[in-house]
Amino acid sequence: MDPRKLSGIGEIEMATQTQDVVTSAPGMPQLDFSTFSNQIFWLVVTLFVIYLVLSRIALPRISGALVDRADTITHDLAEAEDLKQRAIEAEKAYEQALADARVEAQQINVAMRAEIQLQLDAQLAKADLEISARTAEAGAALAAIRDSAINSVKDIAKLTAKEIVSSMGGQADTKTITAAVTARMKG
Amino acid sequence: MATESHGEAETGLVFHPMDQFQVTPLFGADKVEWFTITNVTLWMGLTIATIVLILVFGARGRALVPTRSQSVAELAYGFIYKMVEDVTGKDGLVFFPYIMTLFMFILVANFLGLLPMAFTTTSHIAVTAVMAMAVFLAVTIIGFVKNGFGFLAVFWISSAPLILRPILALIEIISYFVRPVSHSIRLAGNMMAGHAVIKVFAAFAPLVLISTGIGIVVTPLSILAITAIYALEVLVAFIQAYVFAILTCVYLRDALHPHH
Numbered sequence: 274m275d276p277r278k279l280s281g282i283g284e285i286e287m288a289t290q291t292q293d294v295v296t297s298a299p300g301m302p303q304l305d306f307s308t309f310s311n312q313i314f315w316l317v318v319t320l321f322v323i324y325l326v327l328s329r330i331a332l333p334r335i336s337g338a339l340v341d342r343a344d345t346i347t348h349d350l351a352e353a354e355d356l357k358q359r360a361i362e363a364e365k366a367y368e369q370a371l372a373d374a375r376v377e378a379q380q381i382n383v384a385m386r387a388e389i390q391l392q393l394d395a396q397l398a399k400a401d402l403e404i405s406a407r408t409a410e411a412g413a414a415l416a417a418i419r420d421s422a423i424n425s426v427k428d429i430a431k432l433t434a435k436e437i438v439s440s441m442g443g444q445a446d447t448k449t450i451t452a453a454v455t456a457r458m459k460g
Numbered sequence: 461m462a463t464e465s466h467g468e469a470e471t472g473l474v475f476h477p478m479d480q481f482q483v484t485p486l487f488g489a490d491k492v493e494w495f496t497i498t499n500v501t502l503w504m505g506l507t508i509a510t511i512v513l514i515l516v517f518g519a520r521g522r523a524l525v526p527t528r529s530q531s532v533a534e535l536a537y538g539f540i541y542k543m544v545e546d547v548t549g550k551d552g553l554v555f556f557p558y559i560m561t562l563f564m565f566i567l568v569a570n571f572l573g574l575l576p577m578a579f580t581t582t583s584h585i586a587v588t589a590v591m592a593m594a595v596f597l598a599v600t601i602i603g604f605v606k607n608g609f610g611f612l613a614v615f616w617i618s619s620a621p622l623i624l625r626p627i628l629a630l631i632e633i634i635s636y637f638v639r640p641v642s643h644s645i646r647l648a649g650n651m652m653a654g655h656a657v658i659k660v661f662a663a664f665a666p667l668v669l670i671s672t673g674i675g676i677v678v679t680p681l682s683i684l685a686i687t688a689i690y691a692l693e694v695l696v697a698f699i700q701a702y703v704f705a706i707l708t709c710v711y712l713r714d715a716l717h718p719h720h
Contacts, residue, residue: 301478303585303652308483310494312586319504320591323511323565328557331515335537338522338530345524 423458430454473667477659481583481652499579507568507581515564536564540705547709551716558598559712562591563705570651570697574690582700583651585644592644595708603715614718643707650700654693661685 302308431447431454438445485496492498515536518529526534540563544556566582573580581587603611615632617625664682668675 302481308492309586311492312500313590314494315501315504316587316590322508324561335519335533
């Protein structure tokens with residue numbers, strides 16, 4: 274206990290205090306004006322601290338995070354839109370390439386067909402020529418063979434005729450026999 | 461809901477519903493001076509700590525995809541920011557940090573006051589009156605600074621018939637000066653009433669120990685009532701903080717745009 278309290282003033286002070294407590298306890302502590310300065314002082318301190326914390330740290334941080342997020346979302350959306358546009362363009366290019374390829378294929382097809390036809394015609398003509406040449410050759414060979422066969426027949430006929438004549442005791446000269454054979458062969 | 465400081469020598473039920481609102485020094489000082497560290501200091505300090513926890517540490521990550529605590533901080537921010545923007549308009553956003561300060565202080569103090577054994581700083585008219593007067597003075601000064609004497613148009617309802625305007629002006633002036641009173645008593649009264657009612661029911665709760673006959677009915681009923689009123693108080697704690705903030709915005713709109 275503060276020794277000062279033992280003096281008369283202290284006792285009166287204590288008495289009023291206890292009086293205060295007794296009277297204020299059943300009433301409203303809200304209307305005990307002796308505590309107002311204390312509450313107001315601490316309230317002002319508290320509000321000031323909260324304001325400093327909010328305005329210096331918390332609010333810039335939160336708004337920064339919100340702005341960052343909004344930026345990111347806008348940026349991503351723009352990028353997505355851009356990519357979509359590019360995908361559409363790529364698809365168009367692909368379609369175009371496909372159509373071009375089809376047309377080209379068609380052209381190549383036609384050209385190739387014409388070329389093949391040309392080559393075929395040339396080959397056919399060449400083959401025809403060769404065939405006719407071979408046919409002529411073969412015909413010539415055949416004629417030669419027939420000629421030689423006829424000559425052989427003539428020779429055989431002459432020899433046979435000579436032999437027949439000599440065996441019948443006659444003497445046949447070559448000239449006569451040849452003439453006779455030739456005459457017979459014509460008939 | 462502070463502890464009972466009275467002796468339990470009295471028999472029967474003990475009703476001291478207002479004791480929870482007493483301002484008491486924490487470290488044995490015998491007189492409450494303006495600088496004394498009291499339970500007011502403690503619970504306001506806890507309010508600051510909670511706000512720092514929610515809005516500073518909660519939002520620490522600044523992640524692109526917010527964490528839960530960051531979402532809470534962003535939700536509180538967005539809620540008040542949108543309210544200020546909707547009610548006062550774009551030019552009222554300058555005052556957003558002040559309104560956020562008031563809202564967060566009242567909200568957190570209200571909720572902390574609901575903890576058992578807690579002291580509710582916002583149940584004191586001294587606290588709410590200072591805030592309400594600050595709002596009133598700020599709004600009046602801002603009104604005159606921004607509009608000059610044009611601010612007086614707030615009392616002159618140009619849409620009313622000319623003959624009614626002086627009468628309406630009188631009513632408007634009275635209501636203007638009553639604003640800080642209603643603004644502060646609404647909050648303090650709500651907080652005080654709810655907490656006092658809970659305390660009254662809490663006093664009835666141990667009746668079964670004194671008189672088993674009646675107590676067997678009264679005790680469960682009062683516990684049920686405490687639960688129900690506590691739930692209501694949770695709602696009131698938020699609503700009163702919101703009401704205080706939105707009324708501040710409404711008054712601010714009058715100061716920024718006095719022409720109706």
